[in-house]
Amino acid sequence: TSYILSERGYDVAYIDLDFHGPAGQSLFPVDIQFKGGKEGLELPTSNGVRVISVGYFLGDNPFPLSGRDKIDLLADFFSILSLGELDFTIIDLPPGMGDELTFTQRILKEKISIAMVTTNSELSLNVVERLIKYAKTEGLRLLGIIVNMADLFKRYGLKQIEEKLQVDILGKVSYYPKLEEFKTIKDKLENIHEFRKEIENIVGGILKKLNY
Amino acid sequence: TSYILSERGYDVAYIDLDFHGPAGQSLFPVDIQFKGGKEGLELPTSNGVRVISVGYFLGDNPFPLSGRDKIDLLADFFSILSLGELDFTIIDLPPGMGDELTFTQRILKEKISIAMVTTNSELSLNVVERLIKYAKTEGLRLLGIIVNMADLFKRYGLKQIEEKLQVDILGKVSYYPKLEEFKTIKDKLENIHEFRKEIENIVGGILKKLNY
Known part of the structure; x- marks a missing residue:
């Protein structure tokens, strides 16, 4: 991003x-x-x-x-x-x-917006569910959820996650075995076009949320 | 386990x-x-x-x-x-x-033996590599490494990880999409036989290391 x-x-x-x-x-x-x-x-x-x-x-x-x-x-x-x-x-x-x-929250206060990354495995969703409750209690600005390795853990579809968590999905990232072959983010994005497309999509979603 | x-x-x-x-x-x-x-x-x-x-x-x-x-x-x-x-x-x-x-280390001292769980993704191996250095410096008893989702991240084979980290591999666990369908560990082990076999294998490795 x-x-x-x-x-x-x-x-x-x-x-x-x-x-x-x-x-x-x-x-x-x-x-x-x-x-x-x-x-x-x-x-x-x-x-x-x-x-x-x-x-x-x-x-x-x-x-x-x-x-x-x-x-x-x-x-x-x-x-x-x-x-x-x-x-x-x-x-x-x-x-x-x-x-x-x-600590970050205390320092930056209302300047922060949060995007949470999760897989759609049960364990990961549980962690994020708690985090969302926390963000809501604290009045933090929650942009939405990014689902990582979305094609691997197929427990829930994106729509289902959105309903379950009551938070917008900003986008998804699939699992690319080739991602590991490239070390820097520049190389990863330049060499794996599908990966790049997904990240571009997430960036678009974030900018839209922030009214940029 | x-x-x-x-x-x-x-x-x-x-x-x-x-x-x-x-x-x-x-x-x-x-x-x-x-x-x-x-x-x-x-x-x-x-x-x-x-x-x-x-x-x-x-x-x-x-x-x-x-x-x-x-x-x-x-x-x-x-x-x-x-x-x-x-x-x-x-x-x-x-x-x-x-x-x-x-803290656990301070309380339990020489009673503890450590088994580290990692995937064979670069990031996860980096974290474990640091942890191994720490364990060696502190004189902690290191049983070995368990490689999780070993069939997904294929960056390194088990032998290669063993050589890279200079630590024994206790066993591996593959990625089972069906694992998510069962909530308790009992149900997971009873329903996914290949998974059970891998865990049994790890338990065997640990017991052997501890001379049980």
Whole structure:
């Protein structure tokens, strides 16, 4: 989504807050050094997207992180980043209702809109169902649901999920075995046309929801 | 694994520490009330396995949990449970190196052995690779790796994963679309024979590793 938005001419940042399983460093390779300035840490640009992930600093080293340390790291992320004037900031959160979500919510308040990614397996839908209840209680702006690997877990059709969860479906992504062969998001999108079409569709859905 | 071990006559408890996406309540349905005694909270038995999961208390309600609260809940779980004399206690941890792992490790120390579940997708293998490094640094007893949905993500064969990660493969589980049709683990195992065979195989591998 970040990459497609930047292709369309928007200024986009991608912030990977999944500290336990960061993917940003693989999806968006960065060669340059990080540069600090008096405005804060400037995010490196990868394929047009400004991007930050703990993965850049970790290599393949382990990163045990207690609850307290995670809150500190989240505070660091949000305090040192110099995001400047952006059209979109995409924040990749791990599943669940931990500090990654509640802290981000506290910092960004009404600026955030949420898109939830789920498979249509029973377990994944249960997690998302709880998350939707939470979002509604908290008055968070919920754009909708993206169904991943939609062709694999066929428990429910998209219409059924929409009815069950009472939330719009923004789009679906199928399972592509070849996705694994390409490391960066640019390569994935350029080489697997059906995948690209599905992501374009989701981006369209999000922009429409946001009245862009 | 818990269920198969109990079938084989072992006393087994299953503790679901995945607070954000608890599955224990679906896999092991429980009708009876929880009973407290002076020894602590007695775990209800479901299909022969003593089981505890926050899922029993949540229903489909959301459960936001900050880092501090999670540590408190973990402390509660381990302090109030009356496990008695068991042959095996299977602890289901969410992915990553958060408090769920480090706290459990601090409480149970050398009593724990770890089996890691991964798919053979690049992202999942990266997460597990970090976890293995961590386990080795901490001197944790690592039984091996279980490869889930092994027939879907074919990036690496089992032998290749073994070489890449330098850890034994305990077994694999294939992707069964029908798995979703059955809710409890008992029903899943009874109705999908190939699935049962794979799990039996993993249990055999684990018992062998533990010299049972």
